[in-house]
Structures are given as C-alpha cells and as structure tokens.
Amino acid sequence: MHPATGHPTDETIAMNKLLLATALCTLAPAAxxxxxxxxxxxxxxxxxxxxxxxxxxKGATVAVPDLGPLNPALAGVDAELRIGARGHDQVYGAAMSVGLELAYGLSERSEVFVQARQTSADDGRLRVGAAYVPALATELDVFGHFSGYDAYAWEFGYRHYFGEARWARPFVAARLGATETDAIQATFDIPAAAITIPDAPFFEKAWAVSGGVEAGVQVPFTERFGMTISGGINYIGDLSDDDSALAGLGLAAINDTGSRVSVPLSISGRWDF
Incomplete structure (x- = not known):
C-alpha cells in the first residue's frame, strides 16, 4: 500500500497476481x-x-413313444415333449465380469489395447416346457437345471478420445477377438412322473468369435492414475453343442445355438507407465 495515496503499489499488485495464479494451479488437476x-x-x-x-x-416338440426307459413304472405310456426356447436372461440373468487390459498410446487421442476378461454367472433352474401325456390328458412340467456359465475372452481393440485431458474425457472403443466358454451340463426332470435325466452334456468347452463396442468417460486423478465408466454391447457367437445325451430323446437340435448379446456397465482403474 502506498503510504501517501493509500492505493496498492505495483509490487503489491504483482504479488497478489502471483498468489492468485498459485491458488488456481493448486485447485486445478496437476496432471x-x-x-x-x-x-x-x-x-x-x-x-x-x-x-x-x-x-x-431352442424350442422343439418331439414324440416319446414309451416312457419306460426313463421310468419303468411308465412302460408303454407315450408322451409328447413340448420344450420352449429359453434365453440367457431367463436361465442365467446378469453375469459378473472382471479383467485386465494393456494399452499402448498412438497419440494423446487414441490407443490400441488387448483385453482379457472372465465372465461368470451362477447355475440356473427354470421350467423349460411340458410333457403332454395323452393317457392322462394332461401336461406335466419339465424343468431344466443348467450348470454355471464361465467364459474367458481375449480381444484386441482401438479406443478414441475426444476433448482435452482435463477432468473428464469421453471416448468410444471397439473390440474383436475370441471367447472360450466352459462346458455346460443340464439336468432335466419331470417331478410329477418321477423322471430325471441328470448331468446331460449340453455344450462343449470351445471357442467362439466375440467382440463389442462401448462408449464412456475417463476421469483422471493424477498424472499416472485415472478411472473410467462405460457402457456398450458385447457379442459371443454360438456355442459348441454336445448331443451325446439329447439325441436319444429327439432333442439334438435344441442346443444348436448359444450366442449371447449383452449390455455391460463397466468401471475400471487405469495406471499409465
């Protein structure tokens, strides 16, 4: 402050500007x-x-001329199996996925990456159809119990960022690769007829093409660490069917499927080297 005029001196003004700049740098992300x-x-x-x-x-309707091989007490009794299609959402519901990613920067706006993920869902039991028995003029419920779903994906991708590297950066990405799904067994039972087909092979352990697209935002916290939140669409191709037990029942075609389209909601922590 100037002693005569009471106004700030040039030195005081310069010092205040320096302090303000220092405060702003402290509030802004350092890197x-x-x-x-x-x-x-x-x-x-x-x-x-x-x-x-x-x-x-898939769904199928097949005639079973004699239930005796499945339950000796029903020898000579015929039936018609009426199996309906059941989706991944009905059998397994939402799955949990964890994974690792290694990325390489092409520029400040783009990178390529390789990603390894494991996706798992608990086993599921549900009504899959009915057995119509003409002799009783009634339908008996048929239930299916499917073993857990475990898939392991290896995919390569490209990610592109928009905007400046401050606070949050939106991005889009695409992936393509392959996924190995563990073998799946199914137990079918008709409680009212005391019929059970236990642990029937349903899908073999095999690889299928997979990929996905996603959009999200990256939030940096330090020069070397940030987090991302994203959502998108994943695809896994048809699984490898195992008809060793189903063919004898005329149901060999129901597992000629297995593809899966899903919507992941993801969060990740990222470390830059």
Missing part, C-alpha cells in the same frame, strides 16, 4: 492420466453384464 504416444497403460476392469438377446436352447 492428466490418459493416452500418450509411445506410452503403455494397464487397467483393472469390473462390470455387470446383462444379457439382452440369445438363447441357451
């Missing part, structure tokens, strides 16, 4: 995690993967 040309990053992923399309099995 921004994200893609950089020639730099690697690693991410840990977690998501809730909700199926929206795709069948675990």
């Amino acid at each position: 921004f995690a994200g893609p950089t040309e020639g730099r690697f990053s690693m991410s840990v992923l977690g998501s809730l993967d909700t199926p929206v399309s795709g069948d675990v099995h």
Whole structure:
C-alpha cells in the first residue's frame, strides 16, 4: 500500500497476481492420466453384464413313444415333449465380469489395447416346457437345471478420445477377438412322473468369435492414475453343442445355438507407465 495515496503499489499488485495464479494451479488437476504416444497403460476392469438377446436352447416338440426307459413304472405310456426356447436372461440373468487390459498410446487421442476378461454367472433352474401325456390328458412340467456359465475372452481393440485431458474425457472403443466358454451340463426332470435325466452334456468347452463396442468417460486423478465408466454391447457367437445325451430323446437340435448379446456397465482403474 502506498503510504501517501493509500492505493496498492505495483509490487503489491504483482504479488497478489502471483498468489492468485498459485491458488488456481493448486485447485486445478496437476496432471492428466490418459493416452500418450509411445506410452503403455494397464487397467483393472469390473462390470455387470446383462444379457439382452440369445438363447441357451431352442424350442422343439418331439414324440416319446414309451416312457419306460426313463421310468419303468411308465412302460408303454407315450408322451409328447413340448420344450420352449429359453434365453440367457431367463436361465442365467446378469453375469459378473472382471479383467485386465494393456494399452499402448498412438497419440494423446487414441490407443490400441488387448483385453482379457472372465465372465461368470451362477447355475440356473427354470421350467423349460411340458410333457403332454395323452393317457392322462394332461401336461406335466419339465424343468431344466443348467450348470454355471464361465467364459474367458481375449480381444484386441482401438479406443478414441475426444476433448482435452482435463477432468473428464469421453471416448468410444471397439473390440474383436475370441471367447472360450466352459462346458455346460443340464439336468432335466419331470417331478410329477418321477423322471430325471441328470448331468446331460449340453455344450462343449470351445471357442467362439466375440467382440463389442462401448462408449464412456475417463476421469483422471493424477498424472499416472485415472478411472473410467462405460457402457456398450458385447457379442459371443454360438456355442459348441454336445448331443451325446439329447439325441436319444429327439432333442439334438435344441442346443444348436448359444450366442449371447449383452449390455455391460463397466468401471475400471487405469495406471499409465
């Protein structure tokens, strides 16, 4: 403050500007995690993967001329199996997915990556159809119990970012690769007729083409760490059917399917090297 005029001196004004600039730098993020040309990053992923399309099995109607081989007490009694199609959403519901990703920056706006994920859902039991018995003029409920769903994906992809690396950056990405799904067994039972077909092979352990697209936002916290939130669409092709037990019942065609379309909601932590 100037002693004569009472107004701030030039030195005081300069000092105030310096203090203001320092405060603003303190409030702003000191650095921004994200893609950089020639730099690697690693991410840990977690998501809730909700199926929206795709069948675990198709529908079929087949005649069974004699129930005796399934239950000796019903020897000579014929029936008609009426199996309905059941989707992944009905059998398994939402699955949990965890994974790792390694990315390489092409520029400050783009990167390529390789991603490994495991997707799992608990076993499911539900009504899959009915057995119509003419002798009784009635339908008996048929239930299916399917073993757990476990799939392991290896996919390569490209991600593109928009805007500047401050606070939050939107992005889009696409992936393509293959997924190995563990073998699945199914137990079918008709409680009212005391009939059970236990642990019938349904799908073999095999690979199928897979991929997906997603959009999200990355939020940087430090120069080396950030988090992302994203949503998108995943696809896994048809599974490899196993008819060793179903063919004898005339149901060999019901498992000629298995593809899965799902909507993942994901969150990840990212470390830049």
